[in-house]
Amino acid sequence: MFEELPILPPDSILGLAAECRADPNPDKVDLTIGIYMDESGNCPVFNAVRLAQRQLIDEEQTKSYIPPQGDPHFISGLVELVVGAEALGARAGCVGAVQAPGGCGAVRLGAEVLKASGTKGKVWVSDPTWPVHVPLITSTGLELGQYRYYDPATHGVDFVAMTEDLAAAGPGDIVLLHGCCHNPSGADLTTEQWRDITAMAVSQGFTPMVDLAYQGFGEGLDADVYGLRYLIEHVPEVVIAASLSKNMGLYRERTGLAIFVGPDTRAAEATVSQAKAAARRIYSMPPAHGALLAGRVLSDPVLRADWETELTAMCARINGLRSEFQHRLEESTGRDFGFIAKENGMFSFLGLSEDQAQRVRSKHGLYMLDSSRINIASLNSENMDRVVAAVTAVL
Ligand SMILES: Cc1ncc(COP(=O)(O)O)c(C=O)c1O
8 A cells, every 4th residue: 555655755844954953064053943942052941831840740640531622721721811801801701712732733623613614715824824824724625815915025014915815805714814923924913904904804704813823922922912802802703723832832742722702602612512523533632731731830820920931031032132133134244134123923034035045054054944934043142153154145
């Protein structure tokens, strides 16, 4: 059976990271993968997570399955973190949630429930979007559409083009938005633009789906979900895929949540039942460890404060790196890199051509995607000079 089985090429992002690991160049720098790195190039375990893990080891009595919907502390803590007390009050009884293996699992469960609704509409994704959205959504049988989003000429959101394209989205269509820290561009909607998209969803009848993988990495835990909460307060149905991979450092623990806001309590119950059924047929039961840790961190005031302090410091470090990198590149190249400091989260397109991105890799050991997307959080005082010199050389 496997004799003729085709060998697939490596994943576009993970493949480059593997290439970098295999590169013997001692000066290589990996700016490819979307993982937060600290000043010494490590992806740290949050102190609050470490403490919660110790408690869990001492107190855990069983490795039996957790409930199919997920750990209740985790669900209530994360729903409140994302939706917020005010929007939750405004939509009391209309919010349902099912734990998922990471943000990817939550996107997939969200798409499964949308497919189960019988919609014949499309899921509109931004151009560009995180490439994994495509298989996660199309594997349910839903079709994709694309709306223009990022303009390389201005290094920002082309909101006129975005709204022109989304004018065609109507009832039954789903519009996938990045809650904050757009991946790959780092270019986010302004509060006014979120309100405009909300008005379009209300008047045209499309359903927003929000992928929230970086809450707290942009401007802060509440500021980063302003647009999402505004949508929840005004649009009858919203689907959210939340991840704690980045903002709680739980990457490998696969800790995510699919949240469904419906028009009424019956609809919320229906979405939860459908998401649980989808999970059952794909992987059966949710992973426990990350959710049990996150449930403790979110509900214990001491752990929660510790986590928020560490997250705020990470966010400040990313923003500090953005402005340092901007100034260093401007000094070195004489060009304008002001956009780097204006963007949010870990990612930025440097604006290199595909050829330049490949040359910077082969000649200088500086690994970025062909689109010139880099992870700002991989910069540090040890590699900054080399990165600036290499980018300057290819420009
Ligand atoms: C835009 C976006 N959505 C979702 C995810 C999901 O991450 P995970 O499944 O690891 O929680 C990521 C991770 O890189 C992402 O960048």
